[in-house]
Amino acid sequence: MDRWEGKVAVVTGASSGIGKSIATELVERGMIVVGLARRMELVQDLSNSLTGRKGKLFAVKADVGKEDDVAEAFDWVRKNLGGVHVLVNNAGIGTYSLLSNMDREEYKRVQACLNTNVMGVVMCSNEAIKLMREKGIVDGHIININSVLGHFISRRLGIHFYNATKHAVTVLTEGLRRELVEAKSKIRVTSISPGFVLTNIMDGIEVPNRNEIMANSPILRTDDVTNSVIHSLAAPADVQIAEIIVRPVGEEA
Numbered sequence: 655m656d657r658w659e660g661k662v663a664v665v666t667g668a669s670s671g672i673g674k675s676i677a678t679e680l681v682e683r684g685m686i687v688v689g690l691a692r693r694m695e696l697v698q699d700l701s702n703s704l705t706g707r708k709g710k711l712f713a714v715k716a717d718v719g720k721e722d723d724v725a726e727a728f729d730w731v732r733k734n735l736g737g738v739h740v741l742v743n744n745a746g747i748g749t750y751s752l753l754s755n756m757d758r759e760e761y762k763r764v765q766a767c768l769n770t771n772v773m774g775v776v777m778c779s780n781e782a783i784k785l786m787r788e789k790g791i792v793d794g795h796i797i798n799i800n801s802v803l804g805h806f807i808s809r810r811l812g813i814h815f816y817n818a819t820k821h822a823v824t825v826l827t828e829g830l831r832r833e834l835v836e837a838k839s840k841i842r843v844t845s846i847s848p849g850f851v852l853t854n855i856m857d858g859i860e861v862p863n864r865n866e867i868m869a870n871s872p873i874l875r876t877d878d879v880t881n882s883v884i885h886s887l888a889a890p891a892d893v894q895i896a897e898i899i900v901r902p903v904g905e906e907a
């Protein structure tokens with residue numbers, strides 16, 4: 655990890671859960687981290703709590719599903735920090751929606767899920783690559799926080815829209831890797847696909863049997879995912895960890 659010390663990382667969704675854990679660890683390892691979130695004040699609180707650590711965390715307000723917000727956030731990075739070396743596309747939202755029974759309100763909820771989980775990844779990756787190229791950063795790294803649901807079709811009803819957004823992340827990660835290979839770029843692309851992780855992702859979503867699911871499912875801690883991020887970043891510059899699937903022991907399909 656030493657080569658990343660003093661380098662700039664953008665982490666989307668740094669205000670809670672997995673993103674908060676990743677941002678914290680990158681600061682501990684000496685990186686200059688820009689944490690994007692809609693609830694910027696939570697990222698600012700985290701930044702304050704990290705005062706005096708090896709690196710530094712800056713809070714920038716952005717909804718990654720909005721083109722203007724993404725452009726402004728990366729402009730902030732360009733103006734204030736110069737370039738970006740690492741992007742962690744972590745921001746994501748869940749949804750519980752039956753595909754055969756949606757109304758207009760539900761369309762809005764799944765649209766927000768699509769904008770964040772898919773367009774957020776597409777737009778942030780593009781802005782990051784543009785900035786890397788502009789600043790001559792040839793060995794950047796883009797890490798997408800995907801899901802095991804990016805790799806199979808869930809048996810659980812209500813989750814298939816989210817399931818589809820994560821399949822999109824799997825395809826977009828590999829598609830981007832192939833484009834970068836074609837362009838003879840050394841920028842690395844990694845997909846990290848966790849199973850169930852203890853976070854607030856299900857807050858505000860009406861999932862039937864939610865308490866039962868939470869009580870009876872093996873579950874990862876956010877640090878377990880962060881460890882995979884560190885493993886991917888720490889690999890030698892000519893080694894690309896393309897995919898990591900990390901699941902709690904005993905997790906069913």
Ligand SMILES: NC(=O)c1ccc[n+]([C@@H]2O[C@H](COP(=O)([O-])OP(=O)(O)OC[C@H]3O[C@@H](n4cnc5c(N)ncnc54)[C@H](OP(=O)(O)O)[C@@H]3O)[C@@H](O)[C@H]2O)c1
Nearest residue numbers: 667669670671672691692693717718745746851853854855
């Ligand atoms: N928890 C799990 O079981 C699990 C399993 C596999 C994969 N994942 C993936 O892990 C990632 C992180 O989720 P989590 O479990 O840590 O959930 P979380 O605790 O709810 O955190 C989600 C983060 O994403 C941010 N976010 C959501 N929508 C955003 C938007 N439009 N623009 C900017 N930031 C946005 C939230 O910040 P604001 O609300 O402040 O904007 C928050 O910081 C997601 O991509 C999720 O799909 C989670």
